[in-house]
Amino acid sequence: MAALLSNSARVALRSGASATSKAGAAGLTFARGKATLPDLSYDYGALEPSISGKIMEVHHKNHHNTYVTSYNNTLEQLQEAQAKGDIATQIALKPAVNFHGGGHLNHTLFWENLAPKSAGGGEPPSGALSKAIDSTYGSLGEFQSKMNAALAGIQGSGWAWLVKDKQTGQIGIRTYANQDPVVGQFQPLLGIDAWEHAYYLQYQNRKAEYFSAIWDVINWKTVEKRFT
Amino acid sequence: MTSQTHTLPPLPYAYDALEPVISKQIMELHHQKHHQTYINNLNAALSAQASATASNDVPTLISLQQKLRFNGGGHINHSLFWKNLTPPGTPANDIAGAPALREAIVSRWGSHEAFVKAFGAELLGLQGSGWGWLVSKGGAKGRLEIVTTKDQDPVNAPDVPVFGVDMWEHAYYLQYLNNKAGYVEGIWKIIHWAEAEKRYTAGVENPLKL
Numbered sequence: 001m002a003a004l005l006s007n008s009a010r011v012a013l014r015s016g017a018s019a020t021s022k023a024g025a026a027g028l029t030f031a032r033g034k035a036t037l038p039d040l041s042y043d044y045g046a047l048e049p050s051i052s053g054k055i056m057e058v059h060h061k062n063h064h065n066t067y068v069t070s071y072n073n074t075l076e077q078l079q080e081a082q083a084k085g086d087i088a089t090q091i092a093l094k095p096a097v098n099f100h101g102g103g104h105l106n107h108t109l110f111w112e113n114l115a116p117k118s119a120g121g122g123e124p125p126s127g128a129l130s131k132a133i134d135s136t137y138g139s140l141g142e143f144q145s146k147m148n149a150a151l152a153g154i155q156g157s158g159w160a161w162l163v164k165d166k167q168t169g170q171i172g173i174r175t176y177a178n179q180d181p182v183v184g185q186f187q188p189l190l191g192i193d194a195w196e197h198a199y200y201l202q203y204q205n206r207k208a209e210y211f212s213a214i215w216d217v218i219n220w221k222t223v224e225k226r227f228t
Numbered sequence: 229m230t231s232q233t234h235t236l237p238p239l240p241y242a243y244d245a246l247e248p249v250i251s252k253q254i255m256e257l258h259h260q261k262h263h264q265t266y267i268n269n270l271n272a273a274l275s276a277q278a279s280a281t282a283s284n285d286v287p288t289l290i291s292l293q294q295k296l297r298f299n300g301g302g303h304i305n306h307s308l309f310w311k312n313l314t315p316p317g318t319p320a321n322d323i324a325g326a327p328a329l330r331e332a333i334v335s336r337w338g339s340h341e342a343f344v345k346a347f348g349a350e351l352l353g354l355q356g357s358g359w360g361w362l363v364s365k366g367g368a369k370g371r372l373e374i375v376t377t378k379d380q381d382p383v384n385a386p387d388v389p390v391f392g393v394d395m396w397e398h399a400y401y402l403q404y405l406n407n408k409a410g411y412v413e414g415i416w417k418i419i420h421w422a423e424a425e426k427r428y429t430a431g432v433e434n435p436l437k438l
Contacts, residue, residue, distance in 0.1 A: 062406040099355045155298045156357035156379035157397075178356030196357075196397035197406065205261040205398065 027108050034072045037065045038108055046116035050213040052202045060111070063197055067103030067179070074100055102179035106159055110191050113226075115219035125220040129189075129227045132171050143173075147192070148211045150175050154194045162190040164227060171227075190223045234267050234274075234436070236260075237307055245315040249414040251403045259310070262398055266302030266380070273299055301380035304435045305359055305392060311438050312391035312427075314420040321418060326425035328369070329390065336372045348412045350374045357396045362424070364388040368431035388431050391424045 027038035040060060045053030074096040081089035115121035124140055125133065137143035143162075150173050151160045158177045163186040165172060174186060175194075182188035192214060199210035239259055244252035273295040280288040314320040323330050323340065330340065337343040351360040358378040364370040367386045375383065376395075383389040393415050400411035432438070 058405050066406065095355070155294075158356070196401060200397060200401045201405075204257050204402075205265070 027112055028105070034075075035068050035104055037061075037068050038111065040111050042114075042116050042119065046118075047114060047121070047217045050217045051114075051199070051210075055199065055201050058201070059107075059193075059197060064104070064107040067100050067107065070096070071100035071104050098181070099179050102181035105181045106179055106191060106193070109188055110193055113190050113219050113222045114214075114217050115222075117216060119219075120221055121217040121219055122215060123220060125224055127224060127228075129220070129224045132227070136171055144215055147173055148208070151192055151194050151211045152208060157195045159194060160192050161186075161188050162223070163187060164189055187226070189226045190218065233271050234303060236264050236267055237310070237436075239310050241313075241315055246313060246418050249316060249418045250313075250400070254398075254400070254402050257402075258306075258394075258398060263303070263306040266299045266306065269295065270299040270303050298380050301377075301382040304382045305377075305380055305394070307438065308389055308432075308435050309392050309394050312420045312423050313418045314423075316417040320420045320422040323421045326421040326428070329421070329425045329428045332369075332372050332428070344416060347374050348409075350376055351393060351395055351412050352409060354378075354395050360393045360395055362390040362392075364390055364428050364431075368427075368429055382435070388427055389435070390428045391419060 027041075029036045029038055037060070040056075043053075044056040044060070047053075047056060074093055078090060078093050078097065080086075081093065124130070130140070133140055133143050137146060147160055147162065154160065154175050154177075156177065158175055158180075160173060160175045161182050163172055163174050163182055164170070166185055166187055171189065172186075174182070176182065182191070192211070194207070194211075196207075199207060203210040236259070239255070243255040243259070246255060273292055277289065277292050277296070279285075280292065319325060333340060333343045337346060347360065347362065354360065354376050356378065358376055358381075361375045361377065361383050363373050363375045363383055365373055365387055368388055370388065372390070375387075377383065383392075393412070395408070400408060404411045
């Protein structure tokens with residue numbers, strides 16, 4: 001019922017205003033207080049051959065949508081607990097907020113930091129970000145191999161991110177388990193999904209091939225915007 | 229200091245024997261690639277550990293612990309998993325062949341059905357990669373508990389892993405995609421209850437020597 005409502009409300013919203021969050025995911029949309037699945041700015045098949053259309057479709061329509069639905073369900077329970085002043089339930093719901101809310105945030109950021117080659121995917125960064133990468137890692141290639149090593153080293157499900165340290169302004173690579181989002185001291189710049197569902201239909205156990213192919217569809221323009 | 233090299237244990241059935249619950253392709257990749265990789269990385273970690281031990285290099289020994297835990301756990305968990313599965317329709321899949329375990333399950337959860345429901349809910353509640361286990365606490369014929377372990381964390385002694393279900397996406401994704409509930413529902417058709425009974429009543433001395 002709630003899903004139906006927010007779905008139709010989302011259609012109405014699309015032509016109008018869309019909310020922007022402080023986390024930097026420009027595509028985070030809400031309808032009547034509910035999170036909604038953001039549209040992709042490209043077709044499911046547009047990231048081929050790096051990521052197959054089938055993967056993109058299941059990943060967006062099923063996985064991401066489940067995080068959205070579960071987050072909204074969690075939020076409803078949270079609001080109920082808040083209204084009742086039920087502190088124990090509010091605390092017990094924290095892992096669910098982190099997991100489902102994190103899943104929604106992470107995927108929204110991920111879609112936006114990808115782009116088809118025809119729309120600039122894979123074109124190297126320029127300006128201040130390019131300088132920061134060179135001065136931190138030596139070169140873009142060096143950064144990419146460090147990021148790939150971080151991705152390969154994740155034990156279980158998770159993400160690797162290029163982040164900016166809000167205290168020092170420095171950039172760095174950090175990995176996060178499961179759907180833990182990049183919050184607090186660090187600001188997410190570029191995220192790569194290392195869950196098996198992100199690549200398994202195409203690459204199976206050969207995840208290193210996925211990590212190396214994804215650089216062809218990285219949207220550095222988005223990463224630059226997040227950096228500055 | 230000798231370091232034994234671990235090798236991939238053969239499956240006790242053919243790759244396609246668990247169909248239609250788990251496809252041949254999944255079983256081949258899961259056994260030949262995923263399990264093999266844990267073994268390769270475990271052997272590498274053990275060999276690095278042997279050198280570090282020989283040179284009394286404590287910082288290296290400490291830094292190797294997580295690799296041992298992850299890859300050793302992966303080897304142990306998969307070895308237990310293959311053996312607690314059986315082709316559908318075989319006598320081993322009949323819970324009647326596990327009288328002591330069934331009695332303990334019924335006394336703990338009220339009924340076999342209630343246990344199946346509770347176990348499924350626990351599996352589906354896992355956030356990320358991991359395993360679901362029926363565990364006998366403290367040793368054989370102990371109190372039964374449903375336990376999940378994250379990533380490749382194993383069930384540690386003295387607790388006994390009666391049976392385990394792999395909830396990593398690679399265990400089901402090629403066949404079930406995001407429908408992990410379908411996988412969890414199907415798994416009961418291939419649980420090896422006779423093996424579970426043996427583990428519950430006699431314990432598991434060494435999961436790598438079943």
